[in-house]
Amino acid sequence: MSGHIDFDPELTPVPRNDGVDHAVTAARRVIAALLHAGNNSAAEMDEVADRLNDVADYLEKHAPTVAERMVDMWAGQGINRHNPVTGPENAIAPPLLLRSAADGSVTGVTTLGLPYQGPPGYVHGGVSALLLDHSLGVANHVAGTSGMTAQLTLRYRRPTPLFVPLTVTCRQISVDGRKIRTTGTISAGGEECVVAEALFIAVNVPRPGAAQ
Amino acid sequence: MSGHIDFDPELTPVPRNDGVDHAVTAARRVIAALLHAGNNSAAEMDEVADRLNDVADYLEKHAPTVAERMVDMWAGQGINRHNPVTGPENAIAPPLLLRSAADGSVTGVTTLGLPYQGPPGYVHGGVSALLLDHSLGVANHVAGTSGMTAQLTLRYRRPTPLFVPLTVTCRQISVDGRKIRTTGTISAGGEECVVAEALFIAVNVPRPGAAQ
Numbered sequence: 001m002s003g004h005i006d007f008d009p010e011l012t013p014v015p016r017n018d019g020v021d022h023a024v025t026a027a028r029r030v031i032a033a034l035l036h037a038g039n040n041s042a043a044e045m046d047e048v049a050d051r052l053n054d055v056a057d058y059l060e061k062h063a064p065t066v067a068e069r070m071v072d073m074w075a076g077q078g079i080n081r082h083n084p085v086t087g088p089e090n091a092i093a094p095p096l097l098l099r100s101a102a103d104g105s106v107t108g109v110t111t112l113g114l115p116y117q118g119p120p121g122y123v124h125g126g127v128s129a130l131l132l133d134h135s136l137g138v139a140n141h142v143a144g145t146s147g148m149t150a151q152l153t154l155r156y157r158r159p160t161p162l163f164v165p166l167t168v169t170c171r172q173i174s175v176d177g178r179k180i181r182t183t184g185t186i187s188a189g190g191e192e193c194v195v196a197e198a199l200f201i202a203v204n205v206p207r208p209g210a211a212q
Numbered sequence: 213m214s215g216h217i218d219f220d221p222e223l224t225p226v227p228r229n230d231g232v233d234h235a236v237t238a239a240r241r242v243i244a245a246l247l248h249a250g251n252n253s254a255a256e257m258d259e260v261a262d263r264l265n266d267v268a269d270y271l272e273k274h275a276p277t278v279a280e281r282m283v284d285m286w287a288g289q290g291i292n293r294h295n296p297v298t299g300p301e302n303a304i305a306p307p308l309l310l311r312s313a314a315d316g317s318v319t320g321v322t323t324l325g326l327p328y329q330g331p332p333g334y335v336h337g338g339v340s341a342l343l344l345d346h347s348l349g350v351a352n353h354v355a356g357t358s359g360m361t362a363q364l365t366l367r368y369r370r371p372t373p374l375f376v377p378l379t380v381t382c383r384q385i386s387v388d389g390r391k392i393r394t395t396g397t398i399s400a401g402g403e404e405c406v407v408a409e410a411l412f413i414a415v416n417v418p419r420p421g422a423a424q
Contacts, residue, residue, distance in 0.1 A: 018257070023260040024246050026268065027242055029265065029268035031302075033272050034232060036272070036278065037232060037271050038232055038281055038294070043271050046234060046235075048270070048271065049235040050238075052238035052242050054263075059249050059260065060241075060245050063249045063253055063255075064249075066326075073250060082326070083329065084327060084338070085336075089247055091246060091327070114278075114281075117295065119417045126341055129338055130341060133336070149366075152368075153363065153364070154341075154364045156361050156363070156364075208333075
């Protein structure tokens with residue numbers, strides 16, 4: 001059935017080693033290194049700021065307009081490449097790489113560092129919510145009926161650790177008219193840390209530039 | 213009463229124009245510019261990657277150890293400077309600046325751009341969850357009884373727009389033994405977009421390096 005897209009490259013946009021993905025991977029290193037440095041680092045931070053502002057100036061000078069970029073970034077029908085969870089073009093994204101399993105679920109493994117910290121040594125509860133909300137949406141996409149999140153409930157069973165592999169698994173449970181129910185978990189070392197239940201409402205959100 | 217900390221500088225860690233904050237502000241420009249550029253930009257992305265990797269190398273060479281940094285980043289008792297929502301040292305954070313109001317709530321205004329996108333032109337539902345989960349925690353801090361998130365429910369009433377000022381408001385509703393109830397909203401143009409209800413469990417999480 002069409003829900004089992006085991007090898008859909010757009011479900012797992014693996015970062016490329018060239019183009020913008022390559023630069024975004026480097027930007028992730030900068031984000032983490034700045035957080036590791038803090039204000040007690042011996043680094044000359046004004047010089048670092050100048051170098052980063054030079055890069056931003058250069059990129060902005062060569063960028064398309066926002067309207068052009070909105071059409072470009074939403075081209076195609078698959079999982080986009082710019083979102084803040086799986087997007088290889090978004091330095092905020094860990095990125096989480098999701099794959100579909102034979103049972104219809106989607107799953108991925110990621111290890112989060114200091115930029116994603118909530119309590120000391122643990123993942124921020126809101127970051128867990130971000131990973132789950134997005135992965136629930138991908139599970140809907142794979143199952144063939146997508147929607148907008150209407151209600152999301154997260155239960156935090158135990159703290160989610162930084163620096164160890166986390167497994168995110170989501171699956172669509174039911175579609176009843178426009179109501180889509182989807183559940184997911186984040187686990188570490190085989191133990192459930194966070195459980196999500198969501199109600200989505202099926203809507204077709206037009207993509208910029210797409211024929212209406 | 214002690215809950216009304218109208219001028220607590222640690223509640224509103226306004227980014228400084230020097231030190232690591234300055235470099236992090238520049239890193240935010242890079243994140244946004246990379247996402248605006250995409251793969252159809254005329255920029256030489258391999259050159260950009262080299263320049264960013266050079267910055268990361270430099271920062272890593274001068275950084276304290278993770279153990280040292282964990283003590284440093286958790287020093288003091290106020291709202292930390294490294295978290296992914298309000299943290300001026302975290303390039304992932306918009307950052308949201310929260311202030312406490314005379315009625316005991318905490319509130320802040322932020323405008324989110326393309327790195328925080330979910331549906332075309334709208335904020336990612338998981339990003340809204342991240343902003344709310346964190347701000348609920350700050351509301352608990354201001355009210356004087358903090359805890360870990362046990363359950364978080366988000367209701368998405370209407371899409372939250374990118375590129376316009378969003379108001380995040382949270383307040384602690386009740387403390388019953390170890391159970392803390394806290395609610396919050398994200399509004400745009402006076403209309404509620406997302407409503408959060410949370411149950412926190414009061415716990416004293418020791419900070420690294422703090423006397424136990």
